[in-house]
Structure formats: structure tokens, C-alpha cells
Amino acid sequence: xxxxxxxxxxxxxxxxxxxxxxxxxxxxxxxxxxxxxxxxxxxxxxxxxxxxxxxxxxxxxxxxxxxxxxxxxxxxxxxxxxxxxxxxxxxxxxxxxxxxxxxxxxxxxxxxxxxxxxxxxxxxxxxxxxxxxxxxxxxxxxxxxxxxxxxxxxxxxxxxxxxxxxxxxxxxxxxxxxxxxxxxxxxxxxxxxxxxx
Numbered sequence: 001x002x003x004x005x006x007x008x009x010x011x012x013x014x015x016x017x018x019x020x021x022x023x024x025x026x027x028x029x030x031x032x033x034x035x036x037x038x039x040x041x042x043x044x045x046x047x048x049x050x051x052x053x054x055x056x057x058x059x060x061x062x063x064x065x066x067x068x069x070x071x072x073x074x075x076x077x078x079x080x081x082x083x084x085x086x087x088x089x090x091x092x093x094x095x096x097x098x099x100x101x102x103x104x105x106x107x108x109x110x111x112x113x114x115x116x117x118x119x120x121x122x123x124x125x126x127x128x129x130x131x132x133x134x135x136x137x138x139x140x141x142x143x144x145x146x147x148x149x150x151x152x153x154x155x156x157x158x159x160x161x162x163x164x165x166x167x168x169x170x171x172x173x174x175x176x177x178x179x180x181x182x183x184x185x186x187x188x189x190x191x192x193x194x195x196x197x
Contacts, residue, residue, distance in 0.1 A: 035166045039072045041159055046070040046079070050156055052148035058124025060088035065146045068100075075167035077105040077160070083146060103145060105135050108167040113160045115153035116144065129153040131160060 047067045054065045069080040084098040112134040117127045130144030
């Protein structure tokens, strides 16, 4: 796993060199993990890396995410995740609902992959970290795949970017990506969002 992540770091310098190429030309693929290694990481590691408590909800309550399944095959990424609150009511934990989401992305169609964070303005609510792309569907007024913490968001975004590059996607530079345009949660849920890339 360490060698895989080290290889991802070596990709960053090579990615910038491809940004000025014509859209008609397939982008050059910088050195880094192979498609086979990338597919294997997503299948083996994504569930463990992304799952866990995603934010505090006040009064000892939390919101959690579990990535139930993930696979990358023939440049199509599928992720199934479950998000649910655990509400603390006088020491009793209640789970009023569980929401299951199925996300499918065609990696060669991506132009933006980024990690970000959503901040709630409600007292006692912690931040929600996520991985988002230009093609991630909006759910409940919020776009992006929620994950455990910033480290997980950054790591998963790097793997997704590598997969997109291997699939021939023309990605924007990470510095130019902006999460605010996609995340309508700031209007509907009283919070603000920002890119952490």
C-alpha cells in the first residue's frame, strides 16, 4: 500500500505537463501506479479508508458513513455507500434512518476530481469531508462522496485522479478546481463548502 501511495505522489509533477495539450490529443500518462494496481486498491482499500464517523451532530450524536462496495472496471467506477445518523437521546442511541447511495462514474468523462470539506453553521456540528467530481450526482442537496476525514478525502481523490488519467480523461489542474460551484449544501443546509485540494 505504501509503494502505491508513493507512486501516486510522483504523478503530480507529470500531470502539470499535460495540461496545455489540445483537447483532441489524448493526454500523456505520467509515471505512477498501473490500472491493475489502481483497480486493486479501489476494491481492496477504499471501503476501509473511507468508512467511519464523518461528523459530530451535537449532544453526543454523530453521523457515519460505510462504503459497502467499490469497484473500477473498464473505466467505470461504482461505489455503494450507506450514511446514517446515530442520535444520542439521554444515553440511548437511536438510528432513525439509513440512506443508501449508488454512485457510478465514467472515469474517462471526468474533468475535475477534488477533495473538499463542508462546514455546518449549526452549533456542535463538525465538518463533513468528501470526494467530488464534475459528474458526481447531487443527493439531498449535497454533491460528493462523504468520507471519514481529510486524510481519507485527499487519498481517495488522488486515486480517483490517477484512474481518470489512466482512462484518458482531460483533468483540470487541481489548483483550479472549486468546490463551491457544485455544493448547494451551503444554501440548503446552512453551511459552507470549500476545496481542500
